Amino acid sequence: MLISFNTACRNKISRWxxxxxxEISLLDAIVEQIIPTDDFPGGKWANVSNFIDKxxxxxxxxxxxxxxxxxxxxxxxxxxxxxxxxxxxSFAEQTAMxxxxxxxxxxxDYWKDxxxxxxxxxxxxxxxxxFYGSPAHGGNRGxxxxxxxxxxxxxxxxxxxxxxxxxxxxxxxxxxxxK
Amino acid sequence: xxxxxxxxxxxxAGAGGGVVAKELATGDLTVVLFERGRWHTFDEHGDDELxxxxxxxxKCGYGPDNERNWRMAPDGKNGWTKVFPNExxxxxxxxxxxxxxxxxxxxxxxxxxxxxxxKTKYGTVPGSTLDDWPLSYEELEPYxxxxxxxxxxxxxxxxxxxxxxxxxxxxxxxFSFNREGIILEKAAKxxxxxxxxxxxxxxxVPYNGRxxxxxxxxxxxxxxxxxxxxGTQNTVIPVALKTGxxxxxxxxxxxxxxxxxxxxxxxxxYFDADNKLQEQTSDLVVVSASASETARLLLNSRSKLFPKGxxxxxxxxxxxxxxxxxxxxxxxxxxxxxxxxxxGACIAINxxxxxxxxxxxxxxxxxxxxxxxxxxxxxxxxxxxxxxxxHKDFQKKNFKRHIAIHGPVQEMPVxxxxxxxxxxxxxxxxIPVVRISGFRHDNDIKVTHFLADKAEAWLKxxxxxxxxxxxxxxxxxxxxxxxxTCRMGNDPKTSVTNRxxxxxxxxxxxxxxxSLHVNNGxxxxxxxxxxxxxxVGDHIIxxxxxxxxxxx
Numbered sequence: 001m002l003i004s005f006n007t008a009c010r011n012k013i014s015r016w017x018x019x020x021x022x023e024i025s026l027l028d029a030i031v032e033q034i035i036p037t038d039d040f041p042g043g044k045w046a047n048v049s050n051f052i053d054k055x056x057x058x059x060x061x062x063x064x065x066x067x068x069x070x071x072x073x074x075x076x077x078x079x080x081x082x083x084x085x086x087x088x089x090s091f092a093e094q095t096a097m098x099x100x101x102x103x104x105x106x107x108x109d110y111w112k113d114x115x116x117x118x119x120x121x122x123x124x125x126x127x128x129x130x131f132y133g134s135p136a137h138g139g140n141r142g143x144x145x146x147x148x149x150x151x152x153x154x155x156x157x158x159x160x161x162x163x164x165x166x167x168x169x170x171x172x173x174x175x176x177x178x179k
Numbered sequence: 180x181x182x183x184x185x186x187x188x189x190x191x192a193g194a195g196g197g198v199v200a201k202e203l204a205t206g207d208l209t210v211v212l213f214e215r216g217r218w219h220t221f222d223e224h225g226d227d228e229l230x231x232x233x234x235x236x237x238k239c240g241y242g243p244d245n246e247r248n249w250r251m252a253p254d255g256k257n258g259w260t261k262v263f264p265n266e267x268x269x270x271x272x273x274x275x276x277x278x279x280x281x282x283x284x285x286x287x288x289x290x291x292x293x294x295x296x297x298k299t300k301y302g303t304v305p306g307s308t309l310d311d312w313p314l315s316y317e318e319l320e321p322y323x324x325x326x327x328x329x330x331x332x333x334x335x336x337x338x339x340x341x342x343x344x345x346x347x348x349x350x351x352x353x354f355s356f357n358r359e360g361i362i363l364e365k366a367a368k369x370x371x372x373x374x375x376x377x378x379x380x381x382x383x384v385p386y387n388g389r390x391x392x393x394x395x396x397x398x399x400x401x402x403x404x405x406x407x408x409x410g411t412q413n414t415v416i417p418v419a420l421k422t423g424x425x426x427x428x429x430x431x432x433x434x435x436x437x438x439x440x441x442x443x444x445x446x447x448x449y450f451d452a453d454n455k456l457q458e459q460t461s462d463l464v465v466v467s468a469s470a471s472e473t474a475r476l477l478l479n480s481r482s483k484l485f486p487k488g489x490x491x492x493x494x495x496x497x498x499x500x501x502x503x504x505x506x507x508x509x510x511x512x513x514x515x516x517x518x519x520x521x522x523g524a525c526i527a528i529n530x531x532x533x534x535x536x537x538x539x540x541x542x543x544x545x546x547x548x549x550x551x552x553x554x555x556x557x558x559x560x561x562x563x564x565x566x567x568x569x570h571k572d573f574q575k576k577n578f579k580r581h582i583a584i585h586g587p588v589q590e591m592p593v594x595x596x597x598x599x600x601x602x603x604x605x606x607x608x609x610i611p612v613v614r615i616s617g618f619r620h621d622n623d624i625k626v627t628h629f630l631a632d633k634a635e636a637w638l639k640x641x642x643x644x645x646x647x648x649x650x651x652x653x654x655x656x657x658x659x660x661x662x663x664t665c666r667m668g669n670d671p672k673t674s675v676t677n678r679x680x681x682x683x684x685x686x687x688x689x690x691x692x693x694s695l696h697v698n699n700g701x702x703x704x705x706x707x708x709x710x711x712x713x714x715v716g717d718h719i720i721x722x723x724x725x726x727x728x729x730x731x
Contacts, residue, residue: 033566033567034566034567034570035566035570035571036567036568036571038568038571038572040575042571055237059237059238060237095567098566098567124565124566125236127566128553128556128566129229129236129237129553132228132552132553132555132556132574133227133228133229133236133552133553134225134226134227134228134229136225136227137227137229137237145552145574146552148574148575149552149574149575149578149579150578150579151396151519151552151578152519
């Protein structure tokens with residue numbers, strides 16, 4: 001029985017533990033803003049959304065509603081302002097949107113009782129945890145952030161080795177990918 | 180079935196309790212050592228930063244758990260809010276066999292002789308309950324030495340002109356400096372300062388059957404994979420257990436000290452591993468549960484003669500809680516200064532403690548333990564972008580190009596900075612919870628600026644191309660260095676215990692942890708807590724020989 005109770009209770013089947021596909025696609029775009037791809041992969045490739053989804057079903061259960069309602073309100077606010085979904089905006093437009101919410105400049109019913117800046121800061125902090133924390137929690141795929149910082153892993157002296165160099169395949173800027 | 184009566188119950192298997200249990204057990208008393216947590220190993224946690232004891236966004240890997248433990252903290256609006264162990268405002272200390280000594284950074288500082296008579300040195304400080312200790316450094320010196328030799332300290336005070344007087348050298352040679360240390364040593368000397376290697380409760384060579392340090396990156400906040408770091412869990416507690424006189428009872432939450440109508444402790448009540456309420460009777464009780472939890476237990480132990488809690492008829496239990504006002508500076512360098520030689524912290528200067536007429540106290544300055552990748556995400560000059568390309572670029576560029584220098588500023592004790600028990604809120608077991616409130620003394624803030632300036636100047640001299648200070652505010656929650664809630668003193672009106680950690684009001688209850696500190700020194704307190712464990716334990720054994728504490 002692989003379908004969790006949580007999933008079975010909802011109408012839509014999700015690959016995820018708590019979040020819906022649609023929420024993940026929005027979250028992917030946000031985490032990619034917080035840790036953008038450059039010479040190294042960004043938050044999306046590193047499975048930061050997976051980290052957040054996993055925590056929402058374990059350590060961060062208390063944040064479930066904040067994500068469910070906050071992401072819905074975020075989506076709505078962006079559509080009202082730009083007549084487009086956040087994921088459909090250009091990278092620069094997305095950045096501008098996040099600067100607005102960080103500055104508390106999101107308005108509407110939901111944001112009257114919920115600080116836009118706090119909502120953004122929660123996602124920001126969780127994203128950084130997902131990218132820079134241990135892969136055991138679902139993010140930092142292949143210890144990508146450790147590669148990026150030049151930290152050997154595992155960190156037992158005399159046993160340094162890299163396990164997963166697959167990230168190169170996914171990095172559009174890496175020369176091997178023919179771009 | 181009732182538990183068998185024992186001579187002594189020791190509550191809390193951390194720095195103080197581990198030592199006392201060993202002293203009593205080897206002194207032929209029967210002991211039950213209670214610990215609310217359990218044994219931990221490195222393998223269980225690995226190098227998981229998000230559940231380390233240092234940065235714990237997900238949970239405190241070494242306890243306590245968020246499921247059964249919470250406290251109340253000021254909400255900033257004259258009310259209280261519920262907080263959990265992995266939140267800053269909880270003020271956590273590890274809950275496991277060894278407690279903080281499993282996952283600490285293991286700096287092994289003796290307090291300065293002046294720290295034991297601050298009031299004599301500086302006079303009365305308005306707004307502070309600053310006082311002299313009822314014992315001197317000279318009296319404690321042999322016990323410091325015992326702690327250093329039984330647990331194992333590596334160090335070399337040759338280049339420290341301000342080293343507290345010592346009769347014997349450290350049992351192990353000092354650690355070498357990592358790259359940061361080498362850079363900082365030269366700069367400090369150019370400034371006329373006196374850099375020296377930080378003494379560590381960590382094996383630089385094999386010692387007492389334990390291996391030498393392998394210089395892990397993940398040291399502070401984590402257990403040691405080879406047991407090179409000395410904690411009570413791999414030194415004195417195994418000795419205590421080996422005597423056959425000491426039973427370690429883990430996963431047991433002590434809820435109350437039973438005090439009879441004649442004002443004597445009869446033992447304790449506790450919730451066992453199955454959360455069943457049990458009793459353990461004893462001739463004497465030693466409380467070593469940390470400054471906040473020790474105070475909580477006394478306050479929750481109400482009886483006919485002590486309606487405000489055990490030993491609290493004068494209202495001093497839980498008052499004067501202190502920690503350290505950590506201050507310092509960061510510097511960015513052109514070249515890589517990081518060489519991945521753990522634990523990072525290795526070099527200190529003692530030049531800024533008790534040497535300036537206009538500064539009360541002071542603190543040691545050290546380079547910091549290695550800042551792990553997630554921890555580093557919040558280390559930025561003010562005004563920096565905290566996400567996006569700039570933030571990632573900073574991570575990449577500066578992770579290996581920054582040095583942090585920090586120091587623990589000695590806090591002035593403030594009576595109104597205190598631990599209370601909440602009148603309403605109870606934990607998982609139904610025990611009234613801790614709430615901590617109050618603000619730092621203005622003097623602390625003054626000293627943090629003084630010391631941060633010194634740290635920044637040191638970094639600049641070392642070649643930093645950009646520097647910024649990190650100075651705390653008046654708001655604080657005492658955590659790993661918490662102390663002072665059951666201070667010792669000669670006057671029963673203004674202290675909780677006598678100079679031997681024995682309650683003024685109940686002569687068969689003792690305290691053996693940081694709660695006893697009259698002030699907390701400008702240093703990490705672990706070695707002093709261990710030392711007080713030997714001091715208190717020694718006194719109990721001596722008293723015991725006259726059988727004064729036999730209860731009938």
